[in-house]
Amino acid sequence: MSMKLRTYQYEKSRNHGWVEVFQNPCHISVLSFQTGTVAINRKGTINPDHPRARDIPDQELEVPILAHWVHHEEKGDFLLDVGLDVSYFKDPRGGLEGSNVDEYLQGENENIAYYIQKNRINLEMVFLSHLHSDHAAGLRELPKTIPYVTGKGEYAEYHPEVHGDFLEGLEELFEIDYAQARDMPFLGPSVDLLGDGSLWAIHTPGHTPGHSSFIVNGRDGPVFLTMDAAFIRENLVLGVAPSDYTWDVKVAQETLEKILTFLRLYPQIRVRAGHELLK
Numbered sequence: 338m339s340m341k342l343r344t345y346q347y348e349k350s351r352n353h354g355w356v357e358v359f360q361n362p363c364h365i366s367v368l369s370f371q372t373g374t375v376a377i378n379r380k381g382t383i384n385p386d387h388p389r390a391r392d393i394p395d396q397e398l399e400v401p402i403l404a405h406w407v408h409h410e411e412k413g414d415f416l417l418d419v420g421l422d423v424s425y426f427k428d429p430r431g432g433l434e435g436s437n438v439d440e441y442l443q444g445e446n447e448n449i450a451y452y453i454q455k456n457r458i459n460l461e462m463v464f465l466s467h468l469h470s471d472h473a474a475g476l477r478e479l480p481k482t483i484p485y486v487t488g489k490g491e492y493a494e495y496h497p498e499v500h501g502d503f504l505e506g507l508e509e510l511f512e513i514d515y516a517q518a519r520d521m522p523f524l525g526p527s528v529d530l531l532g533d534g535s536l537w538a539i540h541t542p543g544h545t546p547g548h549s550s551f552i553v554n555g556r557d558g559p560v561f562l563t564m565d566a567a568f569i570r571e572n573l574v575l576g577v578a579p580s581d582y583t584w585d586v587k588v589a590q591e592t593l594e595k596i597l598t599f600l601r602l603y604p605q606i607r608v609r610a611g612h613e614l615l616k
Contacts, residue, residue: 341509345486349519354403359559363535367553367560370452371444371615372420373402375471377612381581382568387590390577396499398613400569402441402448402471405562406458407553412494412531413461415443417551417562419475422503423448424614431474433501439470449475462486464530464538466611468495469582474503482536486511486530488547493533494584513549517539523598541566541596543578545588551594558605565611566592572610573597 349575352358377395404420421443424431429440453460459481465473465487476485489512495504504510518526518540526540537552553560566589568579576597578589600608 340401340492340504340507342492343509345509345511345513345528346450347528347530348532350527350532350534350585351484352529353519353521356520356598357589358534358554359603359605361534362522362556362559363533363554365535365553366408366557367417367555367562367607368406370404370406370420370449371614372404372447372449372452372475373441373471373514374399374423374602375441375612377400378581379571381514382575382579383575384572384580384586384590386580387577389575398569401443401614402586403612403614404452404475404576405551407536409531409535412533412535414538415461416463418466418472418564419463419479420449421447421471422475422478424457424477425452425474431470431501431503433470433474433503434497435497435501437499437575438501440470445497448478450540456556462577464549464551465491466550467491468504468550469545469565470503471489472564475478476507477503477505480500480508483507486513488538488545489514489550490547491545494545494547501529512547513538513540515547523595523602525595541592543583543585543587545584552606558607559603561596561600561606561608563596563608565612566596568612569608569610570613574607 425443515526521527
């Protein structure tokens with residue numbers, strides 16, 4: 338059965354700028370779950386060809402694979418990415434077959450369904466930053482009766498015959514059409530996902546064409562989750578985007594520059610990289 342692609346319907350935000358958004362925080366919170374780890378190389382995690390990336394060592398890093406639970410007091414529970422399912426506990430390939438299946442490590446009770454049950458999460462919807470396996474493989478053990486949403490163009494880059502099929506069983510996928518989104522300086526196309534300014538998806542292409550980052554606008558202060566627009570904290574500190582696993586290195590760097598400008602303008606924002614545990 339072929340996947341049905343549907344456009345995610347949202348109302349254009351009444352907010353025209355981030356100052357107005359952040360002046361109206363919402364009853365929403367975010368908590369990160371570690372669903373496993375992955376080994377990445379610092380040389381490539383930080384583009385070694387960038388002038389600011391001097392003498393990046395050829396060094397393996399073990400970083401967490403994350404999913405983020407967003408709880409809205411009125412609208413319910415959501416996930417931003419889903420991490421890994423329990424298949425990875427005994428098999429680093431997660432039981433997937435393909436010529437380029439990624440391998441991960443997972444401890445006991447690190448799979449996303451365990452966290453859902455432990456925290457009694459009544460999941461309303463899932464927003465996926467992109468469709469790489471470390472961000473979406475956990476979908477296999479989640480209900481297929483709720484909406485799954487990602488950026489437009491992501492499914493076109495999804496190659497189950499190469500990387501394994503972790504969307505099996507999902508009949509439809511909703512896409513955010515950023516071409517119709519409000520341009521919010523200095524980040525660009527941004528979507529008020531729940532319609533009340535509490536949760537935002539930001540178009541941050543480069544890692545993949547339709548990649549999304551997220552802002553959670555809670556009463557404890559806004560949190561910016563870069564997802565894979567910045568793999569690790571060092572990308573933000575040096576101002577250098579990744580080059581490994583990256584669809585377009587030039588676009589990835591342009592996106593990171595926008596994020597850094599935004600963070601300088603709004604220093605109250607807590608920021609977390611894609612493979613950095615939110616504390």
